[in-house]
Amino acid sequence: MSQLRVLHLITAAETGGAETFLCRLLSRLPRECFKSRVVCMVRPGHVGGRIRALGIPLATLGMRRGLPSVGAVRKLMEMLQDFQPDVVQTWLHHADLLGLVAARLAVESNLVWNLRNSRLDAAPWTTRAVVWLCARLSRLPEAVLTNSETARDQHRALGFRPRRFEVLPNGIDCGEFRPDPAAREALRKEFGISPETPLAGMLARHAPMKNHAGFLRAAALVLKELPEARFLLCGTGVTQVNRELMAQVNQAGLRGRVILAGYRQDAPRVLNALDALCVPSAYGEGFPNAAAEAMSCGVPCAATDTGDAARVVGDTGRVVPPNDEPALSRALVELLTLPPDQRTALAGRCRERIATEFSLDAAARAYASFYEELTGRR
Template sequence: MIVAIVITGLSVGGAEVMLLQLLERLDRARFQPHVFSLTTVGEIGPRIAALGIPVEALGLRTGAPNPLRLWHLARRLRAIRADVVHTWLYHADLLGSVAARWAGIRAVAWGIHHSNLDPSLNKRSTLAVARLCARLSTRWPRRIALCSEAAMRSHIAFGYDAGKMEVIPNGFDLARFQPDPQAGVRLRAELGLPDDTPLIGLVGRLDPQKNHGGFLVAMGMLHRRLPLARFVLAGRGVDPQADGITALAARSGILDACHLLGYRADMPNIMAALDVLVSSSHGEAFGNVIGEAMACGVPCVVTDVGVSAHIVGDTGLVVPAGDPAALANAVQTLIEQPATEKAHRAQAARARIAVLFEIGVVVRRYERFYEDVARA
């Protein structure tokens, strides 16, 4: 079965990394994937191509899709004789479906990796595309895959066709993300810190939904109680050259205690080095960084958004979104817990990911999903 994947772009993000993990493990004896990016190949495209999977970039400009490029995509879908077209993210859901229809392909599935459609946290253009997709969802896709129950509920409320939905959670590679006692030694040495320095981390691109400002305010409160603690922020746009994030850190009084690492390719090492991972988000469809940290045996403090509380279970702590004092208190609780309790949480966190979100199980679900779309 030839499966054409059409995705908005291939820069590093939760949905894009999940696609890479899926393609790394897809049964190539049964499925032949072919990836089309509407924009660029980004950082993920070459990694997919290294698997022997064709990757093509259309070079569409944001906000101004060229109909000729879409017609080219339709011709390519027809040329490879795609049996199923699986689109990832709103713009690809819309434009990929147009191209598939021009190519005469009706076996189309949509992929949604977003949950919070709050107008204050999303671009107007994104909401406009999502609203149009909601109207078209009764006719264009055969099935819709969503990464969480929270995403399903919010999109049903937004007007999407509930009868076509299936929740397939993101999965985690327990061989790649695993406990590593030396990771903390390496990262502290890189940062010039003593081996016993408490490290609290936030991993994610600079985006309003991730609420970096709320994290920094909370850590400012915490730093007054735990002055030796240091704060590691990693992700696209989170670097010393970003005036916005440095200003927020300075305003919270912890600029000198923050390490702004930007994008890192060695994310398993970063995760395993932390004492606590924090997700301060206003909204999350499925917090990949939470599962990655847990797979490394790192306890998490998360805001009660999306399915973050479900991912963590009782292995970490959950606080209300937008409550920096509660966030600071929860992190302090985990930092100051006895060594035996830390070890128990570490083991429980990894075990929970292994039982609920192991990547191999998730890939098998996608394979059944493609078969269902083709048969529908």
């Protein structure tokens, strides 16, 4: 049987959750069964290079953010006509809309939307308009996928009524994200943190929904209980040149207690250095990748009840209401002060939960099965 041809259209290929998961998914879809291509609406970033390193062709439409382009539609139509995909898989709202227009004009293929974020509180009006339009057109794709039950339910509340609505959770590479005592020692040495120092961290790009300000306020409360604690923040825009973030650090009285490490390509090493990961999102989460990655490394999480965080964390960490810094600080203190035997046992439960329920292999099998069933190949 010939390979099933899948063209993935995504807004960008930077460091977001959707882009990262697409790259990981492509690394596990069997090449003998699937022939994949990726098209970015704008210029690709970090993840684009990783996709190309897999041997997957990646092209760009050269669009500018926030600006529609008739030329981009024509260019995408030419790519579709050249590749003749069995499935056009689009990722995120803008790509969903563009893919719908181009695919319907250019080829006969199965169009599948993929929705990730669950709320649009701080989204610009242009994005809200795209989402509104997608909701009205949501019966046109053959199917709509999402990575979380929360995103599915909240898109239904926004008016999405697809013919087929499926939840396919993200998956974590448990071989890449694994307990690594040597990495823990090396990274702590890099940042000048002793092995005994309680260390909590946050791995997220700087954006309102990620709620760095809330994390810093919670960290200040943690220091009242654990003066020796330190805090490590990594992600795009999380550096000392970020004036807004530095003002929040100073306002919380955390100068000298917080390390702002910026974007890191060694997330497994960073996570292994932590005693607890914090996911303080105020809104907008779908599937919290950072929490699942930390758990796969044996690091417990304190997370706010946004998206499917409670579903991922289960009974291996702490889940608190959004924007409740006292509750978040108490959760962090509980995790940072666990006795060694309890910490070891909890680390094992964290990793087992991800390996059992949210592994990358399981996610790839789910996508492969979905594409094959959709196209009648199974």
